[in-house]
Amino acid sequence: MTTQSATSHYFVESPSTRALVLGAIGVVFGDIGTSPLYALKECFSQEHGIPFSPDAVLGVISMLFWAMIIVVSLKYVVFVMRADNNGEGGVLALMALVLRTAAPRSRKARLLMMLAIFGACMFYGDAVITPAISVLSAVEGLEVAAPQLSHFVIPITLIILIALFLIQRHGTAAVGKLFGPIMIVWFVTLGLLGIYNVMQSPEIFKAINPWYGVNFLIEHSLQAFIVLGAVFLVLTGAEALYIDMGHFGARPIRIGWFILVMPSLMLNYFGQGAMLLLHPEAASNPFYLMVPGPLLLPMVLLATCATVIASQAVISGAFSLTSQAIQLGFVPRMRIRYTSAAEMGQIYLPVINWILLVLVVAVVISFKKSENLAAAYGIAVTTTMLITTFLAGFVMRSVWKWNPVFVTLLSAGFLLVDLTFFSANLLKVAEGGWFPLLMGSAAFFLLMTWYSGRKLLRARSLEDGIPLEPFIAGLLAHPPHRVEGTAVFLTGNTESVPVSLLHNLKHNRVLHERVVFLSFVTRDIPYVDDDHRLTCKDLGGGVFILKSEYGFKETPDVQRVLDLAQRKLNMEFELMETSFFIARESVIPSKLPGMSMWRESLFAWMHQNGAKPSDFFSIPANRVVELGTKVEI
Structure with a gap:
């Protein structure tokens, strides 16, 4: 088979694969696909103090080009997306994969777990900043298309964002069908705009030579290092390729990236650079100033649609991440609503939705402009990428058993790039980078408090517990x-007698003719097949232990x-x-060994305000008997 025919064969896809590619384009690439709105504008921000010159334009475009090649195409698409957990991606799925190779309860396992959880927490910063910066940068097109409407930018942005969060409870199934076609129009438009501008100044293609980027870094030193923090904005949606892998599969995402998304983005960035070579004054907003005048208002509308789609994807990601964290024991139970009978992944968490809405509105009002948000954006994503x-x-070495020399060289190369971008973004902590760091740290503290509190609660219950099987025999x-x-x-523990049974015997002095101890066990895989979900142990006398794995x-x-x-x-x-008998535990902070009193009080408050087990486990309310008990930790 010739190279040409092999390539053709590779990209001839079945209808189902084409549908998955379309869906991936609509959901996965929304974040990285809207980066052209603000990335290059931030690179040439006056605050960086870079003297404008053709060599500076070629240097920045060169860095954009090679950053996308190395980080997105090579690191994520070729290597990281291989690290799937039964098809699922994302930092929590990766954590579950890594922990299989570490000794349970070891120091190494705990450190790896904490690292992954912190990376997941930084995603919440991304979930707040992405809707704010994306929609704000799209609506800012009005300042170019209709300057007299510039004072309406923030009100319009807030209206769009509030409406977006208000419709979350209705689900995204109907809207989702439009995502793919709209994003295809968006990416094709990006590519055509790029071609239109590149034709006027084709010398921009010199930037493919990495020397222009290297020379820019050498010539401008510290200033160029600061600009790297803005260059990173072209990569902000790369993590989404990995997180959303479970929805569409690695192959459709790779096809969508290499066939449409990457070429369109590259052409657009080169087009913006070509325009800057001819019109340096366009650096104030290179994206919208590259659009022909009659098409400006339609482009603002299309960009707004694209940014809403990008925002929807990251909001849905926050819902999914929280749901995973609940099952893994890092977040209190919350009310989860399924918004689609067909798609398990389409869920809605009211608490997370309203928290995100308040934070997004506060961010837009506080930062006011997309360039002010850019400083806050990079630090959230670089942290997650680094982790x-x-x-x-670690997976390459310990799980796949790849050659240690190859793994070391490959990981060192990627870590060097990530650390460079991370360091560049750290310089912007005072300008707004503190916000995602503060938010991620607060989320991390709450998650670890809940995790540690649950461990204490379990330990106290085991200390006071009565072995189940001898008790039932007696x-x-x-x-x-x-x-x-x-x-x-x-x-939660089939080794000990549930407190609810003891209370029932104590107060009602009866035993049902059939007794079932039902326990839910969360596995380190994303889904469990129904054929392997249940195990049952008969203790005799109509008493059973039923374990359900999820x-x-x-x-x-x-x-x-x-x-x-x-x-x-x-x-x-x-x-x-x-x-259905459920023990409703009241947690009492005490001076027993464990956490500090104030953290125990915080855990007790979180425990008290978590969703009721009857709601979380979908038990009919009129069949539930709740029996209270107090536990000191």
């Missing part, structure tokens, strides 16, 4: 009065478990004859 690179290198030898029906006791991207559902038990295990459950 992803480190964990991916109870059945001298049983209390047996009543009709089924009692399901939800428990992946970290799934939400436990009691009704679904009972239906599955009926099909797979022939256990009949009549809902109106089944009662």
Whole structure:
């Protein structure tokens, strides 16, 4: 087979693959696809003090080009996307993959876990800044198209963002069908604008030579290093390629990137550079000033649609990330609503939605302009990228068993690039970079407080617990009065007697004719097949231990478990004859060894305000019996 025919064969795709590519273009590339709106403008910001010259333009475009080649195409698309956890990507999926090779409860495992969690927390900073900077930069096109409307930029931005968050509860299934076609129009438009401007100054293609970028760094030294923080803005959506891999698969994302997205973005950046060679004064807003006058207002409208789509993708990502963190035990239970009967990944978390809305509105009002937000943007994404690179290198060495010399050289190269961008963005901490650092650190502190508090709570319960199987054997030898029906006791530990059972025996002095101890176990994989979901142990006398395994991207559902038990295990459950017993624990901070008192008080508050187990596990409210108990930690 010739090279040409092999290439043609590679890109001839089935209808299903084409649909996945279309979906990926609509969702995955929204963030990185809207970077042309503000990236080059920030590179030539007057605050950087770079003397404007043709060599400076060629140097910046060269750095943009090679940054995208090395970080996005090579690091993420070729290497990092290989590190999938049963098809899923993202820092939490990567963490679960890495922890399989580390000894449980070891110092190494804890450090790797904390590193991954901090990277996930920095994503929340991204989820706040992306909608703000993207929509704001799109609407700022009015300052070019209709300067008399410039004072409406912030109000219009706020209206669009508020509307975006208000519609989240309705789901994105209907709107999602439009995402792919709109983003294809967006990327094709980017490419055509680039070609139009490049034709007027084709010498911009000299920037493909990396020497122009190197020479720019040497000539301008510290100023050029600061500009690297702005150059990084072209990479801000790269992590989304990895995070959203589970929705579309690696192959459709790679095809979409190499066939449409990367060429369009490259052409547009080169087009902006070509225009700057001819019109240096256009540096104030190179994206909109490269658009022919009659097309300016339509371009503002198209850019606004593209930025709304990019914002939707990152908001949905925040919902998914929080859901995963809940299952992995880092976030209190929250009410989760599924907005699509067909797509498990389409979920809505009201608490996260309203927190994001308040923060996004506050950011827009505080920072006012997209260039002010640019300083805050880079630090959030570079931190997550740096952590992803480190964990991916660990996977290459410990999981895949690749040659250690190759892994060391490859990881060192990627880490060098990441650290360079990270260092450049650290220089902007005072200008706004403090915001995502503060937000990520606060989220990290809350997540680790919850995780540590749950460990303490479990330890106290085990200390005071009664071994389950001997207790049941003794109870059945001298049983209390047996009543009709089924009692399901939800428990996190099947080794000890649930407090809810002890309270029921103490107060009601009865035992149902069938007793089921139901425990949910979260695995380190994203999804568990129904054929492997349930295990059942018969303790005799109508008493059973039923364990249901779930992946970290799934939400436990009691009704679904009972239906599955009926099909797979022939256990009949009549809902109106089944009662669900849940222990409602009240956490009491104490001076026992553990966390500091104020952190224990914070954990107690989080525990008290978490979603009720009956709501989280989708148990019919009229079948739930909650029994309270106090636990000192």
